[in-house]
Amino acid sequence: MERNVILKYLRGETSPEERIKMLRWLEKDPAHLEEYKYLRRIFDATLCNEENIPLSIHSSRSTNRRIWMQVAAAVAFICLFAGGTWLYTQHLSENQAELLATRDIHVPVGQRTEITLNDGTRIWLNSNTTLHIESQKGKDLRRVCLNGEAYFEVTPNKHLPFVVQTGSHEIQVLGTKFSIFAYKDRNDFSVKLYEGAVDVSDKQNATTLRLSPDEEAKMSDGGQLIKAPFDKTESLLWIEGIYHFEDTDYASIFRQMKEYYKVDFDVRNPQILQYKCTCKFRQEDGLKHILEILQRIHRFEYEWSDDEQTVIIR
Incomplete structure (x- = not known):
């Protein structure tokens, strides 16, 4: 498979024909999947926004240094197309690179990824999911916009509430663990709470529900936001x-x-x-x-x- 096609797939820019070709290539040989995983790690490390938000590298010697995302992106893409994929991936692994902030992330079909924001909040994104992260500069809250499925472990900060926007719904927390299923072309919507508390608002119907752990907010058959208990035993297996x-x-x-x-x-x-x-x-x-x-x-x-x-x- 040509690497420019793989890169387009990672960016979510493939044509329908290229996407089918890519998925069949991945299924054909386990070695293809391993090659893809290498390139995926590089791509995840180079996600950056337009504001030169820095990437923090935590080395195995417990020393920290700051590098700019654009530098990381340049090195990664040079490695990607010059055949240095393995070396760069090893470098990231040995230094435990952590993605701290970004602007737009799209997870391609059939894949998933995990990111860490600059406040320590961790987010797992499922297949065909898009996350937009707004700049926090000069704002009194942390806001992201989600189209798809995600699991959040939000770092507590009573002075900066964390808000997730999903179409006509808004989820606000201070620090907690919860998942959201909200693809924009689906009527299905749910928020499942695992720890802490969240407020789920339906702007169309001017309704807000406060969830406790092991409760789920979802839409009823009549289009109303309701809450109900859920079994969390295997509800997050998609992360694996x-x-x-x-x-x-x-x-x-x-x-x-x-x-x-x-x-x-x-x-x-x-x-x-x-x-x-x-x-x-x-x-x-x-x-x-x-x-x-x-x-x-x-x-x-x-x-x-x-x-x-x-x-x-x-």
């Missing part, structure tokens, strides 16, 4: 690259696969949507493997459309 479904109907599984792999599903037999299963999949196994497993649980046939953008299921 595992998709877990518990007694879930195929309609819901297909909706999530649409977001994670950016493909459409055309189900010609409505009965298939009512099938249910309890199962786990590894993200790296790819959509083809997931469909094959679902076929074994409840029989159906599928094929790709001519443009390879839609899975037709019968």
Whole structure:
């Protein structure tokens, strides 16, 4: 695979044809996946904004030094296209490079990533997710905008509330652990709280809910923001690259696969949507493997459309 195509994929700039080609290349050989992981680490280390926000490098000798993100980006891309991928990746690993701040992050289809903000807040981003981080300079809060799925461990700061904006919803915290599912082209929305407290606001209906640990805010069938308890036992397996479904109907599984792999599903037999299963999949196994497993649980046939953008299921 040409590295310029891999780079476009990391940036989320591939055409539909290039994306399909990329996913098939990854599935073809484990060595391809390992090469991709090397390039992914470099790309993650070079995410930067337009304000030259510095990157902190923590060395194994416990000494800290500051370097500018643009320098890191320049070195990384030279390594990327000059064949020095392994050396630069090793350098980052040995020095435990930590990404402190950025502006826009997009996680490509079928991938996930983790970042650390300059206040110590850690964020895990799932497949096909975009995060915009606003500059904090001169502001009395910390704000990010999310389209997709993420898990947050927010560093406490009573003087600077942390706010997540997701379309028509807003989540405000001081310091806590919570997850959000909010893809802009989906009606599904949920906030699950694991520790601390959060306020979830629905601006359209002028509703605000205060969540306690083990509570979830979500939209009811009638379009109202409600809260309910949830089982957190395996709700964050996606952070480890595992998709877990518990007694879930195929309609819901297909909706999530649409977001994670950016493909459409055309189900010609409505009965298939009512099938249910309890199962786990590894993200790296790819959509083809997931469909094959679902076929074994409840029989159906599928094929790709001519443009390879839609899975037709019968």
